[in-house]
Amino acid sequence: MAVESPAQIVIVGAGPIGIEAALYARFLGYKVTILDSGDVGAYLRKWSHVRMFTPFRANCTKLGKSALAAQYPDLSFPLPDQHVTYGQYLEQYLLPLAESDLVADCVKRNHTVLSIARDSQTKSENFGQPQRSETPLVTLAKDQQGHEHVFESDIVLDCSGVGGQPNFIGGGGSPAVGELTARSHFECGLIDAQGKDAKQYANQQTLVIGAGYCAAFNICQLSSLARETLETHVTWITREAKATRQNGPVPVIEDDPLPQRKRIASEANQLVVDENGHLDHWPETTVKAIHFEPQTGHFHVTLEGKHSGVHTFDRVVASVGYRPNHEMTHELQLDLCPNTEAIKSLVQPEPNFYILGSKSYGRDSKYLHSDGLDQIRRVFSIIGDRENLDLYAEPPSKSNQA
Known part of the structure; x- marks a missing residue:
């Protein structure tokens, strides 16, 4: 639904898509408030050692680079085809962008969003009706001191991502017995074992x-560490024995356009084949229960399947993916995929509410940053009712103009 500037936009999440969306909106004359439960790019900082699968040119925008060049003439960008780490991307691009004139005053750090709803309409009212958009959206957030604030807006862009919501380790996707208690003692996601x-x-x-x-x-990280510290041992459990037509559990895309991704998957699978004494792969095995013993710092893990039994470990790393947190949007009218919790369409039944970035893909891990940037472009063409609006487009060359 078209909304003319200077309307108010609330953006949830100060990650790459939230910051880029804010810049796009401010450039078009909209008023913007960004709410984030932590700091700018918090999960990029956590994974700062990880090299991005895609080159820098796929993770920046013409608009962002122009804004930075205007404000920081001496700032040097990574090379377009360079595969930078998340830390380099954060320091050399995203943080300067968040601190630039158009964005800096929009960001409210340490503001956890509790709820997004209509001002005077419940979820069950006026489904698909024009009057649904007649009352503003209200976003309730709690700051670091525990004070609650209400932010009224014409539009909400949910760019909150999925990094704060790891999946559970139980075999069916629910928490394993004891997991909710033990979870604070083990790592979810990516570690920096090097x-x-x-x-x-x-x-x-x-x-x-x-x-x-x-x-x-x-x-790959832990196997490399094991070559340097000989008492290091890794047990790797997977639900399946092998990925289709692979020598290990990780899917490898033969014509993968992202060579970094293919390399890591292939290397991990090869480590299973090598059987170097530091890594055991236990296929067709899931976690039934987990207990953390604070006196010893050990985990007692009950496994079921091919390698059933109780086993003791010093460390546990859960790399089972992420899921979107839709708790804040329970009062909105959304159309989500029942399998992945991804959006079925960029335009939701709830007027002027959009889910962008990795959260829009739900549990599907195929999301790339370039997908989120394309969503920004499309959303603002909808909001502005201008089909050809594209602030990311490169100007036509002189030869094309001739």
Whole structure:
């Protein structure tokens, strides 16, 4: 639905898509408030050691680079085809963008969004009717001191991502017995076993759970550490025996346009074949229960399947993917895929509410940053009712103008 500037837009999430969306909106004359439960790019900072699958040119925009060049003439960008780490991307692009004149005054850090709803209409009222958009959207957020604030807006862009919501390790996707208590003691996602986490995993017995690209990355890291610290041992459990037509559990796309992704998947699978004494792969195995023993710092993990039994580990790394948190949007009219919780369409039944970025893909791990940037372009063409609006477009060359 078309909304003319200077309307008010609330953006949830100060990650890459939230910051880029804010810049796009401010350039078009909209008023913007960005709410984030932490700081700008919090999950990029957590994964700062990880090299991005896609080159820098796929993770920046013409608009962003122009804004930075105007404000920081001496700022140098990575090369277009360079595969930078998340830390480099954060320091050399996203943080300067968040601190630029058009964006800096929009960001409210440490504001956790509790709810997004209509001002005077419940979820069940006026489905698909024009009057649904006649009352503003209200976003309730809690700051670091515990004070609650209400932000009224014409539009809400949910760019909150999925990084704060890891999947559970139970075999059916629900929490394993004891997981909710033990979860604060084990790591979810990506570790830095070659850097700041090396001492934590060196000469330890570590359980890695999962068969995706995060798991593959962690297996490669830990195997490299094991070659330097000989008492390091890794047990890798996966639900399936092997990926289709592969020698290991991680899917490898033969014609993968992202060579970094293919390399990590292939390397992890090869480590299973090599059987170097530091890595055991236990296929067709899931977690039934987990108990953390604070006196010893050990995990007692009950497994079921091909390698059933109770086993003890020093460390546990859960690399089982992420899911979107839709708690804040329970009062909105959304149309989500029942399998992945992804959006079925960029335009939702709830007028002027959009889910962008990795959250829009739900549990589907195929999301790339370039997908989110394309969503920004499309959303603002809808909001502005200008089909050809594209602030990311390159100007036509002189030869094309001739």
